[in-house]
Amino acid sequence: MVETKVFKLAQIKDAATLINAGELVAFPTETVYGLGADATNEQAVKKVYAAKGRPSDNPLIVHVASIETVEKYAAFISDAAYRLMKQFWPGSLTMIFKLKPNAFSKTVTGGLETAAFRFPDNQATLNLINISGKPLVGPSANTSGKPSPTTANHVYHDLNGKIAGILDDGPTRVGVESTVLDMSTDEPVILRPGAVTKEQIENVIGLIETNHHKVGKDETPKAPGMKYKHYAPKAQVYLVDQGDWEAAIKWANKQSFAVGVLAETQLIHEFNLGANITSYSLGTGVQEASANLFAGLRQFDDMETIKVILAQTFAANGLGTAYMNRVNKSAGGEHFEVEQD
Known part of the structure; x- marks a missing residue:
């Protein structure tokens, strides 16, 4: 080589x-x-x-x-x-x-x-x-x-x-x-x-x-990112909606495997993260989060022990539309669901 x-x-x-x-x-x-x-x-x-x-x-x-x-x-x-x-x-x-x-x-x-x-x-x-x-x-x-x-x-x-x-x-x-x-x-x-x-x-x-058209199996897309899976690390990514972070961290702290948290600095500092949790700061606001998203996903992808990544969501407007498009594809549309008692 x-x-x-x-x-x-x-x-x-x-x-x-x-x-x-x-x-x-x-x-x-x-x-x-x-x-x-x-x-x-x-x-x-x-x-x-x-x-x-x-x-x-x-x-x-x-x-x-x-x-x-x-x-x-x-x-x-x-x-x-x-x-x-x-x-x-x-x-x-x-x-x-x-x-x-x-x-x-x-x-x-x-x-x-x-x-x-x-x-x-x-x-x-x-x-x-x-x-x-x-x-x-x-x-x-x-x-x-x-x-x-x-x-x-x-x-x-x-x-x-x-x-x-x-x-x-x-x-x-x-x-x-x-x-x-x-x-x-x-x-x-x-x-x-x-x-x-x-x-x-x-x-x-x-x-x-x-465009909201889903490109079919035998259809040629007119632009990149319309048909195939994109932006996906090896670990499963879950989107965590704004009101679900406390439950998500509580769940993560109880796991026997390593979990990555991809979120704004302020949000990371709100919670006590267990020894099995590694965080990556997206910075502050959607502009910094967009700039740092792929670097964060890549860092976790290089950590073989990380099995799940919890990723922050933003409102899907303005630049948030692009951020959510990418992070949603990386998660395959999967959101963290709060466990019901």
Whole structure:
């Protein structure tokens, strides 16, 4: 096994050389680390699926460093989409557009006639794109289904020996993946909630819908995160609703196995945690919780003794919508249920 090289920011040219050679290089964004490959090189893109163990019908997001690049590949960009680009790019908004014929291989699009584009808010990655001269596919740089990586160490943990390099720019700021907005339909629809909220989008282009369609077994999703299990550590995660924490901690203290508690600092300090309980602070408020969620899940995933993780819930509005989307998927929708006397 060839060890994966970790590049410092001063070595971006070396990372770009690997991209142009058809190799995989993980890159930082403001949301999570992405697994980069030249989007115009089908063989390189196939390596992404192999490295992650990702289903081949799960389309990839194309990362760009200019609106002009999107114009090169998209068949049509509406005035509303341009207004969103002006407001949120670079940033945590991904938009899906219909493509010009043969714009990308089916390996990128999952066989669809659309592709998702994002202009990330991270200067190191924008430099990587510009120096390589290529748009980059960039799914989260982790083993498929596991918690997304928010540090270069997380990427190294999952993919060392499977990819050529990692461009290290420290921890990500946002911590949950981008909002995915389908602009290829008559009416815009949010397919995945993220850091750019429904309310923020509506302030720019008016009322929009949120997709509640469950993707069928034989159906190709239009965006990542719509079909397959995501963000799941080995331990069972249970969501703990606001009024159930006292009962949940009481239950955890009585268990013979190790339990992880993933919650705000203040909430952790409210209770006496038994010797079998390990806590991970999400910080204070939903913004810090979103930034720290995946790191917390990953820490518990590295602790073989942890069998159950109790995770805090937040109101599903604003950024809380994205947080709850991710933590709900990690728990498979399971909530802690208070034992009845």
